[in-house]
């Protein structure tokens with residue numbers, strides 16, 4: 001396993017030396033990247049001697065000439081740890097600033113990120129810092145909280161870098177999680193479908209595609225080899241590493257998803273598929289008249305049920321957006337569609353679900369078990385969902 005250890009400018013920077021050694025004892029190859037401020041406390045020479053690897057400091061440094069080190073290191077790492085993480089470095093990472101080698105490398109990385117903050121207790125509880133930490137956690141970063149006690153500036157409170165064993169345990173956990181879906185192919189249906197009435201009008205729903213994008217991101221973070229998304233028209237941005245098929249109607253979604261289903265290990269139906277479509281599609285534009293207009297609708301195919309049928313070996317998971325917290329309807333759908341599990345969310349609570357950045361899922365399994373993801377960002381919920389689903 002390859003770990004990039006980012007060290008920023010806290011007094012606790014000296015403890016990163018022990019952390020590097022302990023990670024190496026656990027079998028990791030450790031490469032250290034220091035911020036300018038970190039160099040006021042510790043030196044490149046110390047870490048190069050300890051790790052036997054070159055350190056990075058300057059954004060334009062290229063230990064291998066002609067190869068951009070921040071991209072190389074980000075690609076080769078299995079895990080990026082920032083320990084100690086200062087308020088400044090955390091805020092920069094949260095807001096996408098890359099003004100030194102460490103922040104640029106973190107920006108370029110798609111690997112799991114583990115952050116161990118260390119700072120004065122007032123800085124730690126500062127709302128601006130806490131907000132930045134929440135932003136990173138919502139994006140899937142893991143945080144090893146600082147310990148309480150006496151800190152270097154003479155104050156007492158929460159701000160001391162967590163213990164080395166606690167950081168190493170979190171790192172091993174993160175590495176294990178990042179391999180959970182290794183070698184697996186994941187298929188996700190996402191977004192709404194659009195059922196045409198005529199050439200300019202359609203029936204659709206409020207699905208934003210955010211939950212589908214979060215499930216795709218979570219699958220990648222858990223190490224899936226291939227993530228494929230069949231999406232209806234949604235403005236959300238899907239992860240660049242996913243293969244995306246854009247469709248409009250439920251029929252088109254079924255066709256694309258069915259082609260991919262047989263070689264999928266995990267199939268997650270996040271799409272809000274329109275239950276009905278107009279029986280006839282008018283060419284051109286329907287004309288206005290003084291009479292009431294009656295539309296005749298016919299049912300759409302049940303995509304996830306069909307995918308469960310054509311991919312019997314896959315773990316097939318549905319979503320159930322219900323206007324109640326009662327799981328009875330979700331259980332009925334789980335059985336009727338032949339699913340491995342179903343993730344229910346209560347859409348009567350407007351603070352979660354449709355168009356929101358937050359969600360809360362109750363994952364009901366065919367054997368009756370229920371896993372609660374708790375309330376959090378859609379990515380947090382997606383990670384918790386996939387961890388509960390697991391893989392063979």
Ligand code: C5P
Nearest residue numbers: 269270271273300301302303304318319
């Ligand atoms: O039956 P209901 O639409 O409530 O079930 C929701 C689950 O079934 C979701 O996972 C959704 O993606 C899937 N579904 C589907 N095709 C449909 C309707 C729902 O795949 N026509």
